[in-house]
Amino acid sequence: MVLNKQRVAGISLLIAASLLLAIGCSDPNEAPGNTPATAPPSDGQIQRAYTMKCSLCHGTDGRLMASKAPDLSLSKLSVEERVALITYGKGTMPPQKGILDDATIRGIAKYIEQFRD
Numbered sequence: 600m601v602l603n604k605q606r607v608a609g610i611s612l613l614i615a616a617s618l619l620l621a622i623g624c625s626d627p628n629e630a631p632g633n634t635p636a637t638a639p640p641s642d643g644q645i646q647r648a649y650t651m652k653c654s655l656c657h658g659t660d661g662r663l664m665a666s667k668a669p670d671l672s673l674s675k676l677s678v679e680e681r682v683a684l685i686t687y688g689k690g691t692m693p694p695q696k697g698i699l700d701d702a703t704i705r706g707i708a709k710y711i712e713q714f715r716d
């Protein structure tokens with residue numbers, strides 16, 4: 600059998616496309632194959648990032664106050680102040696610069712507003 604180069608290329612493309620689709624499908628909130636690197640983080644991604652990076656000290660409702668963390672429901676900081684604080688950290692609160700991207704940090708800064716009374 601003669602190897603058909605076009606056919607081989609076609610199959611490789613198909614494999615590459617299905618791999619991309621599989622990656623795109625890993626987050627149920629995202630449409631398959633519709634997640635360019637610049638896409639804003641989804642609500643689910645922001646919530647997961649908060650759970651992983653913040654709930655340890657602040658709790659899922661912002662009121663845990665572990666490791667001397669203040670009650671976020673009583674916070675009076677503006678969005679910009681929160682973005683700066685989350686980015687650079689303060690005291691024992693660890694900085695997220697280089698760990699979370701700017702869009703996710705901003706998303707979390709807005710997300711925690713729901714903890715306020």
Ligand code: HEC
Binds near residue numbers: 649653667685707
């Ligand atoms: C290791 C524990 C710890 C973790 C993890 C942590 N924080 Fe904090 N957080 C603190 C402490 C302690 C302070 C008080 C800092 C100070 O004023 O010295 C604080 C302060 C804050 C404040 C300011 C509240 C106010 O009005 O004074 C906000 C907002 C905040 N944290 C949000 C977050 C977010 C969002 C995350 C996740 C990205 C996070 N924190 C992760 C311990 C933590």
